[in-house]
Amino acid sequence: MREAKVSVDDVSATSGLLELQTMDSRIREAQGRADAYGPQLGEIAAVAERAAEAADETGCRVRDLQVEERRRRLAAEEKTGRVRRLEERLKQVRTLREEAAVQAELAVLKRAVEQEEMEVIQLLDQVSRLEERLRDQREELEGAESEADPRRDELLAEHAMAVAQVERLNVVRDEIRAGIDPRLLRAYDHLARGGSRKAVARMTEDGACGSCYSVMPLQIQNEIRTRAPLVRCEACGLLVAAPTDEADGD
Ligand SMILES: [Zn+2]
Known part of the structure; x- marks a missing residue:
């Protein structure tokens, strides 16, 4: 047509x-340049957010391991108490057979105590390594935040300038129209x-x-x-x- x-x-x-x-x-x-600041600002916020999430996650792991370590330590203490009571009983046995039975029970219990104590040591070791990592992550987070603030201000100022440029061009456009x-x-x-x-x-x-x-x-x-x-x-x-x-x- x-x-x-x-x-x-x-x-x-x-x-x-x-x-x-x-x-x-x-x-x-000009509008495209102004709009491009959105994702840049978002990326700055995301870096600090990721650092905060990583530190939070490590903090949770540390707390979980500390709970587990306390549980193991109490179990070890309880078993150590039973070992002491059995050792008392050993002084009062009257027959060899009775002594053998108590000795057998003692041996099992001592192995169990050793096992629990070993677990406690391993958990403490893990906790201290994670606490070290947590310190690093918190430092990283502080760094990300202190870097993000001035960069964000800078980008916001540039964005405001880009928006003002669009407004100025629109005034000229109205005149042309x-x-x-x-x-x-x-x-x-x-x-x-x-x-x-x-x-x-x-x-x-x-x-x-x-x-x-x-x-x-x-x-x-x-x-x-x-x-x-x-x-x-x-x-x-x-x-x-x-x-x-x-x-x-x-
Ligand atoms: Zn044509």
């Missing part, structure tokens, strides 16, 4: 739309989809659309060159403006 021709015999309309398109693309870039015929603005907005796509292209010197490079009919080429109207390219639908020299050299 052939698009309706939008044509205005006004050189300023041509340069106005091209100016608007350039501004829209600058705003899009105020100088353009509303009918052309509607055509531009429709094609540009809020500035996210190209809407205007200059015709090339040899008479082709500057976007899709289809050659324009000679009569249209002449209209574009002589009166600088904005005509839609029949192939891609973009508004085609006069080549640079003819449009700007007045």
